[in-house]
Amino acid sequence: VAAVALMNRFCRRYVYDRITGPIGQLERGVEHVAAGDLSYRVDYRGDDEFAPIARSFDQMAQGLQDAAAREEHEQRARQELIAYISHDLRSPLTSIRGYAEGLLDGIVTTPERQRRYASRIVAKTEQMSELVSQLFLFSKLDLGDFPHQERRCDLADLARRLVEKSGDDYAQRGIRLRLGTCEPAPAMVDASLLERAAGNVLENAVRYAPGCTVTLAVSSGADGSRLTLADDGPGVPQDALPHLFELFYRDDPARSAQKGGSGLGLAIVQRAMAAMGGTALASRTPGGGLTIELSFPPVDAQPAGEPPASGQPADEQPTNKKGEVSAR
Template identity: 40%
Template sequence: MSVKRRLYLSNILMLVLPIVLVIATSACLLLIYQGVTGVRGKPQPPMNNGETIPARLDLARQLSADLTEAEGDASRFSRLDDFNGEYAESGLRAFWYQGNRRIYPAQLPAPVPDGIDMPGEGSSALLTESYAIYRVPAGAGMLALIDTESKLDPGGRSRQQLYTGLFLLAVLILIVVATNRLLTRFVFRSIVNPIEMLAEGVHQLRDGNLTYRIRYVKQDEFAEVCRDFNRMAEQLSDMVEERSRNERSRRELIAGISHDLRTPLTSIKAYLEGLEKGVASTPRMQAKYFATIKSKVEHLEHVISQLFLFSKLDVGEFPLYLERVELGAELKRMSEAFAAEYKPKGLDLRLEGTLPTAIAVVDPVQFRNVIQNVLENSLRYTDQDRAEVVLEASETDRTVEILLADNGPGVREDELARLFDVFYRSDDSRKRTELGSGLGLAISSKVIERLGGRITAELVPSGGLGIRIVLPTAKSTEGLPSKGAEYEKDTDY
């Protein structure tokens, strides 16, 4: 049940339940009163001696039965004398009438008048402020008990009404308090418990426990809040992990930059010192030293250029000039050009399979650089006499997949995901700094990502390394710029 419905139901019950309970309590009290006193209908006024009217009437009926069973007036008079003697101290006296004529006793006690007018037939009672009369049938006559001690007590009636009112007021207050407490517990338990769970969750996150999750099974307004809290905790955990990864990458980036700049600078410094000290004394040695220095400077320039390109791609400030191209034809042209370029360097590039005919939106220059970076990587790390790369391509309704698989030594499976990290090199290649800076695949990853695709590394059956590139086709890239347009960092695929 939702909290809103609980509040609505609680407000209704807060009004209805006390009324129902008060009515039920009053009815029960009335039934109890009638059961104890035997009075039906209008309640009788209280008497000052605390006796009840039905008790006196029962006493009169018992005496009437004795008189009916007695034989002769003498026997009846004797029974009446005994009764009056027994109850004389209680102020109770018996009288016997036949019709309107009093048979017993001969004289009425004060303050009872001689004439008693009690309309109706059967048993009845008359209360005045001076006495009380109880009348019951007795054979052919009528028996009356006159009680000068029992009389109408107006003050007692007022007190009884006051006590009854106070009692009902106390019952009403008790019912309202109990109902309020019950309904408050019914409503606020469903509010306080989730709030306490959320507070505990906040404390756990504050203390650094980002794995804490709230388990809330009820389907009410707090369910969505708890789900949002869990999503927030998950996002915080991801953000902290991402920050840790970024910090680790930053340290590795600084270490990589320092290494890749220090190594050629150290060589340049050594060769310059050799020239300065006359180690290269012959023109031939000097030319060799100058050539080496020039090579190291070019290497530094290449590293700095690659680093600049990566930083621009990383922050999305490097523009891409997009064109709609048929990837199959583009791959064929590139493979032919690269095959001729890399064959003298010791790499054989072979195009296999049916080429896709799908149209994709790419920056041809940067796409060519991506393929070239993969080929350079295969050439540098091959352990064969000649490196060999097989290029395959396939297409689906929405994507084109390109696989470049080499015959190199490959890498460990746990290193596949890190190959695209900046300055990352596998453990074996770390010892061979001349193999490269580790920026090529990182730049390729950023370019493909900017083109709306993805690039992954995998191990191929031949044991080498495979680089898989997935690009969206033109069908899934509607709204992209036309040929030659500049692709800025806010372009949304």
């Protein structure tokens, strides 16, 4: 009888420990998380009915920790955005005020200097307008609130139109646009938004690779269609490539400060591509320079009898000796 009683006490104690031990671990985990320690993990090593509960708790804690980290990162990004925009708006405003006061105070007396001051005011106003426009676009894309409608189009036609429409303007601003190989490449895109993204890439080349040639090429394959913009400028360091699409990232802050710019351009490119279901990738151009690849997932084949997308055929474009189309 004594042996049976002793065995019963042992069994009760064993069962009690098996139950209260894991419960105690979960209670401590709840207390830590409730106190804000989202890094705490139960890390239950048993293989019983409590194991799934402990794993679920650890997964919940990890999810909360990740969400808190994202919120902190977004909050820091918002603060940086406000700081950068405030600085970038203050600079042209200060210049405008100085030029305007010079005109009002009668310091500038000759018609030639008056025109020069007035033209500088206009230039600074345009700079502010572009900054506000970029900020508006970035905010809408970042919130997922930018209106866009994807339609099937040929990226080759879009590249040709971009070079035809903007080649002369960019030539006057110091870079040359040319078309490389442009094979038919269907994609579901918002043409206006894609042109804006490509335009931001070209603006980046104007600012950081003056005098370069930017080659636009289009290709397609089983994995989708791609529009690449490759310049032959100085390029960027290899370790900077993964960060180019980050908000306000500068691989050389001193050089970037001299060149100006809102710091929003390539961040807008990345978000515009994401809005259309595509991706943006940066790499080094063989021989030197920067290449931005805008990729889209594959779409169904062109339905029979459907008219081709608008755009001038490639064989009607001016070509060089290699058969590549160039902007003039």
